[in-house]
Amino acid sequence: xxxxxxxxxxxxxxxxxxxxxxxxxxxxxxxxxxxxxxxxxxxxxxxxxxxxxxxxxxxxxxxxxxxxxxxxxxxxxxxxxxxxxxxxxxxxxxxxxxxxxxxxxxxxxxxxxxxxxxxxxxxxxxxxxxxxxxxxxxxxxxxxxxxxxxxxxxxxxxxxxxxxxxxxxxxxxxxxxxxxxxxxxxxxxxxxxxxxxxxxxxxxxxxxxxxxxxxxxxxxxxxxxxxxxxxxxxxxxxxxxxxxxxxxxxxxxxxxxxxxxxxxxxxxxxxxxxxxxxxxxxxxxxxxxxxxxxxxxxxxxxxxxxxxxxxxxxxxxxxxxxx
Amino acid sequence: xxxxxxxxxxxxxxxxxxxxxxxxxxxxxxxxxxxxxxxxxxxxxxxxxxxxxxxxxxxxxxxxxxxxxxxxxxxxxxxxxxxxxxxxxxxxxxxxxxxxxxxxxxxxxxxxxxxxxxxxxxxxxxxxxxxxxxxxxxxxxxxxxxxxxxxxxxxxxxxxxxxxxxxxxxxxxxxxxxxxxxxxxxxxxxxxxxxxxxxxxxxxxxxxxxxxxxxxxxxxxxxxxxxxxxxxxxxxxxxxxxxxxxxxxxxxxxxxxxxxxxxxxxxxxxxxxxxxxxxxxxxxxxxxxxxxxxxxxxxxxxxxxxxxxxxxxxxxxxxxxxx
Numbered sequence: 268x269x270x271x272x273x274x275x276x277x278x279x280x281x282x283x284x285x286x287x288x289x290x291x292x293x294x295x296x297x298x299x300x301x302x303x304x305x306x307x308x309x310x311x312x313x314x315x316x317x318x319x320x321x322x323x324x325x326x327x328x329x330x331x332x333x334x335x336x337x338x339x340x341x342x343x344x345x346x347x348x349x350x351x352x353x354x355x356x357x358x359x360x361x362x363x364x365x366x367x368x369x370x371x372x373x374x375x376x377x378x379x380x381x382x383x384x385x386x387x388x389x390x391x392x393x394x395x396x397x398x399x400x401x402x403x404x405x406x407x408x409x410x411x412x413x414x415x416x417x418x419x420x421x422x423x424x425x426x427x428x429x430x431x432x433x434x435x436x437x438x439x440x441x442x443x444x445x446x447x448x449x450x451x452x453x454x455x456x457x458x459x460x461x462x463x464x465x466x467x468x469x470x471x472x473x474x475x476x477x478x479x480x481x482x483x484x485x486x487x488x489x490x491x492x493x494x495x496x497x498x499x500x501x502x503x504x505x506x507x508x509x510x511x512x513x514x515x516x517x518x519x520x521x522x523x524x525x526x527x528x529x530x531x532x533x534x535x536x537x538x539x540x541x542x543x544x545x546x547x548x549x550x551x552x553x554x555x556x557x558x559x560x561x562x563x564x565x566x567x568x569x570x571x572x573x574x575x576x577x578x579x580x581x582x583x584x585x586x587x588x589x590x
Numbered sequence: 591x592x593x594x595x596x597x598x599x600x601x602x603x604x605x606x607x608x609x610x611x612x613x614x615x616x617x618x619x620x621x622x623x624x625x626x627x628x629x630x631x632x633x634x635x636x637x638x639x640x641x642x643x644x645x646x647x648x649x650x651x652x653x654x655x656x657x658x659x660x661x662x663x664x665x666x667x668x669x670x671x672x673x674x675x676x677x678x679x680x681x682x683x684x685x686x687x688x689x690x691x692x693x694x695x696x697x698x699x700x701x702x703x704x705x706x707x708x709x710x711x712x713x714x715x716x717x718x719x720x721x722x723x724x725x726x727x728x729x730x731x732x733x734x735x736x737x738x739x740x741x742x743x744x745x746x747x748x749x750x751x752x753x754x755x756x757x758x759x760x761x762x763x764x765x766x767x768x769x770x771x772x773x774x775x776x777x778x779x780x781x782x783x784x785x786x787x788x789x790x791x792x793x794x795x796x797x798x799x800x801x802x803x804x805x806x807x808x809x810x811x812x813x814x815x816x817x818x819x820x821x822x823x824x825x826x827x828x829x830x831x832x833x834x835x836x837x838x839x840x841x842x843x844x845x846x847x848x849x850x851x852x853x854x855x856x857x858x859x860x861x862x863x864x865x866x867x868x869x870x871x872x873x874x875x876x877x878x879x880x881x882x883x884x885x886x887x888x889x890x891x892x893x894x895x896x897x898x899x900x901x902x903x904x905x906x907x908x909x910x911x912x913x
Contacts, residue, residue, distance in 0.1 A: 309691045310633065310698060342663050346688030350713050352695075361684045365669030368632045372675075375633060390673050 269294040271578075272459040273395075276301045276472020277316040278333035279498060279506060279564070281323035283465035286570025288324070288394055291578060296395040297455040299482070301467075302380065303400075303407035303440050303475035306423045308357055309347065311367035312374055315423070316472065317384055317399060318366055325391025327362075333506075336362040356428040381449040398455065400476045403446035407471055409515070410437040422471055431508035435515035438470050443478040448485075456485040461581040463574075464495030464534070466505060466562065469525050470512040477533075487533055492581035494536035495529060496573060497522040500562055501542045523549040531555050536580040538562060538573070556584055592617040594901075595782040595809075596718075599624045599795025600639040601656035602821060602829060602887075604646035606788035609893025611647070611717055614901060619718040620778040622805070624790075625703070626723075626730035626763050626798035629746045631680060632670065634690035635697055638746070639795065640707055640722060641689055648714025650685075656829075659685040679751040704772040721778065723799045726769035730794055732835070733760040745794060754831035758838035761793050766801040771808075779808040784904040786897075787818035787857070789828060789885065792848050793835040800856075810856050815904035817859035818852060819896060820845035823885055824865045846872040854878050859903040861885060861896070879907055 271294045273284060284298060301316045315334065322328040322336060329335045339360035348355055359367075366387060373383040379402040388397055407422035411433040419439065425431060456462065467473050473495075477483045486493055498509055499522045510520035518528045522539040523546040529537075531554035539546050540562035550557035558580055564570040594617050596607060607621060624639045638657065645651040645659060652658045662683035671678055682690075689710060696706040702725040711720055730745035734756040742762065748754060779785065790796050800806040809816055821832055822845045833843035841851045845862040846869040852860075854877035862869050863885035873880035881903055887893040 310695050340663060340665050340684070342684035343666065343688050343691070346685045347691060350688065350692045350710070352688075352692050361663070361665035362669045364687075365666050365673065365675075368666070368670060369673045369675050372633050387673070 270455075270458055270460045271296045272455050272462045273298050274301075274462070274464055274467070274473050274476045275299070275316065275320055276465075276467035277304070277319040278323075280316070280465045280467040280472065281320045281328070282333070282564045282570055283467075283496070283574065284320060284324060284395060285567055286564065286572075287463070287574040289567055289571035290574035297451075297459070298395050298397045299400050299452055299455070299476055300397060301400060301472045301475050303405050303443070303471065303478075304422050304426075305404075305406065306357070306421060308354070308359060309352075310371065311364070312371045313359070313367050314370065314380070314384075314399070317397065318363070320397055321384075321388060321391045321393050324393030324395060325388075327391060335360055339363065354428065357423065379449070381451065396451075396455070398451050399449050400452065400482065401446040401479050402449045403442060405440050405442040405446050405475065405479070407475055408439045408441050409435050409512070410439065411435060426508070431511040435512050438474075438512050438515050440475045440478045443475065444480070446479050448479055448481050453481060453485045456482070456489050459489060459491055461491055461578065461585075462486050462489065462493040463577055463581075464493070464529070466496040466498035466564070468498060468507060468509045468512065469518075469528060470509070470516055474516075483533060492535045492584035493533060494538070494577045494581045494584070495526070495534055496538045496562060496577060497525055497540065497543065499525055499543075500540040505563065522546045526550045526555050526557070527553050535584050536577075538576055538580065556580065593778075593781055593783045594619045595778050595785045596621050597624075597785070597787055597790070597796050597799045598622070598639065598643055599788075599790035600627070600642040601646075603639070603788045603790040603795065604643045604651070605656070605887045605893055606790075606819070606897065607643060607647060607718060608890055609887065609895075610786070610897040612890055612894035613897035620774075620782070621718050621720045622723050622775055622778070622799055623720060624723060624795045624798050626728050626766070626794065627745050627749075628727075628729065629680070629744060631677070631682060632675075633694065634687070635694045636682070636690050637693065637703070637707075637722070640720065641686070643720055644707075644711060644714045644716050647716030647718060648711075650714060658683055662686065677751065680746065702772070704774065719774075719778070721774050722772050723775065723805065724769040724802050725772045726765060728763050728765040728769050728798065728802070730798055731762045731764050732758050732838070733762065734758060749831070754834040758835050761797075761835050761838050763798045763801045766798065767803065769802050771802055771804050776804060776808045779805070779812050782812060782814055784814055784901065784908075785809050785812065785816040786900055786904075787816070787852070789819040789821035789887070791821060791830060791832045791835065792841075792851060793832070793839055797839075806856060815858045815907035816856060817861070817900045817904045817907070818849070818857055819861045819885060819900060820848055820863065820866065822848055822866075823863040828886065845869045849873045849878050849880070850876050858907045859900075861899055861903065879903065
């Protein structure tokens with residue numbers, strides 16, 4: 268049985284995973300989820316990326332939106348606003364809130380996030396093993412100008428409230444330097460046949476997972492093909508505002524620049540969209556095998572085809588390195 | 591301006607207060623609310639009686655039900671149940687939940703319950719000063735038989751889950767002995783012109799307020815008329831299951847027995863329903879002035895008339911004790 272490890276952020280990662288499950292129904296898929304965008308709201312521990320993966324694969328996602336629950340209501344949020352209690356910019360729905368209540372209660376009882384995630388997944392049965400990147404607290408902060416001073420805001424505040432409009436001077440995964448991989452993460456990487464980077468945000472999603480000491484090293488040392496899919500198509504993010512945070516780390520918003528950012532020490536193969544076919548040569552000069560294929564996740568079938576292309580590239584790379 | 595202090599439980603006390611506001615629109619009303627039925631659920635501090643008073647007087651109550659919010663939804667509760675997380679027997683609605691979130695957050699930030707209650711009331715403007723009986727934790731437990739052993743259950747579990755069906759051997763306001771009156775409680779009693787006991791549960795509502803050391807003594811020492819309204823009409827509680835907990839303290843479920851239970855050291859006047867007119871003589875032999883008037887809170891007008899009768903009896907008692 269093929270063992271696939273996928274590093275995932277939120278919507279993009281989750282949709283890719285749905286395609287991957289279609290493309291490789293027999294594979295054993297382990298997802299290492301970003302927890303850097305976790306936030307405490309109203310005394311509750313909210314893990315947006317883990318939940319987006321769980322809801323998307325478990326059939327509970329709000330399809331059009333790409334995050335949050337289907338048929339969601341917002342009674343609690345409206346009532347909190349009536350008390351003058353915010354933040355109003357975070358769309359915390361009633362159904363979604365139950366997830367955070369269960370999580371917060373279990374954490375308070377002493378369970379690590381990885382066990383809590385497993386417990387939540389018993390309901391959703393996502394068909395993958397979903398691991399948080401770490402059981403430790405990591406919180407991605409973004410450094411922006413606020414008048415004459417520079418201040419750090421929580422990633423959610425930057426992304427949701429500020430719509431990523433202020434220039435990001437730096438993106439800092441606070442706590443990552445002292446965090447450790449969650450139980451099972453390094454083992455899954457060591458046992459993997461292939462590691463995939465979905466078209467998630469290379470800085471605040473995949474980059475944050477890679478910032479947990481040990482994960483990047485384990486992937487580089489695994490000796491298996493590591494294949495990524497470009498989240499940049501035609502010089503712009505397919506979804507979200509990845510260009511804003513790429514600028515903060517000095518990376519151009521191009522398919523080739525993101526591959527170079529990951530680097531050949533980590534990445535073996537890279538898929539760019541057909542409209543970025545002219546980037547293939549550039550990427551390969553950096554020692555990363557590259558193919559141009561359609562990369563728009565317009566529906567599960569198209570996404571499954573992308574996943575097949577990634578696995579196919581991985582197989583080609585594996586054949587090359589085979590004795 | 592007449593200063594009225596009212597000890598209140600939940601639905602009965604809240605409805606009586608609505609009548610009292612109609613009967614004495616100019617009066618300054620301070621409500622000392624029972625907190626013995628408070629419960630922690632899902633990490634939230636729930637104060638059912640305080641909220642029932644606040645919602646009823648503030649226009650947010652579910653009228654027919656007598657507790658909880660109007661137009662309530664239960665998405666969070668349903669989702670918690672889908673995770674297998676209960677208790678399912680407690681009807682925690684989405685709108686109501688926002689109140690508990692704000693309260694829990696403020697308590698976690700270090701505010702005492704009395705200040706939290708004041709903050710919540712800024713939204714609801716109940717038109718009375720609502721004070722919790724105490725800022726300390728008091729939790730009413732009920733001793734019941736569980737097979738061959740006796741065990742204590744939280745009052746809410748006894749009342750809501752068990753529908754007060756098991757025999758109550760004792761009712762214990764755990765923590766009351768070391769609790770102190772909330773700021774303002776003793777001052778309000780000392781400055782009152784009259785103290786009223788609405789037709790609330792004499793054991794688990796008014797009895798719990800009186801169990802906070804200092805409150806009973808302050809009322810007895812205030813030197814103003816203390817007038818109560820019988821919650822027992824025709825030998826049965828008008829609402830709820832007061833007879834079950836009266837039995838636990840060895841008191842018959844009759845209008846006269848409840849007056850005697852409060853006692854002439856505390857109570858100066860007592861209203862019984864017209865159908866209990868034959869109890870008047872018995873009550874008066876215990877040194878408590880008694881009148882028989884209609885005591886069914888069928889609508890705000892009827893309730894206002896009850897409040898007028900209580901104030902009228904208080905005025906008669908005051909005239910007697912005047913020099």
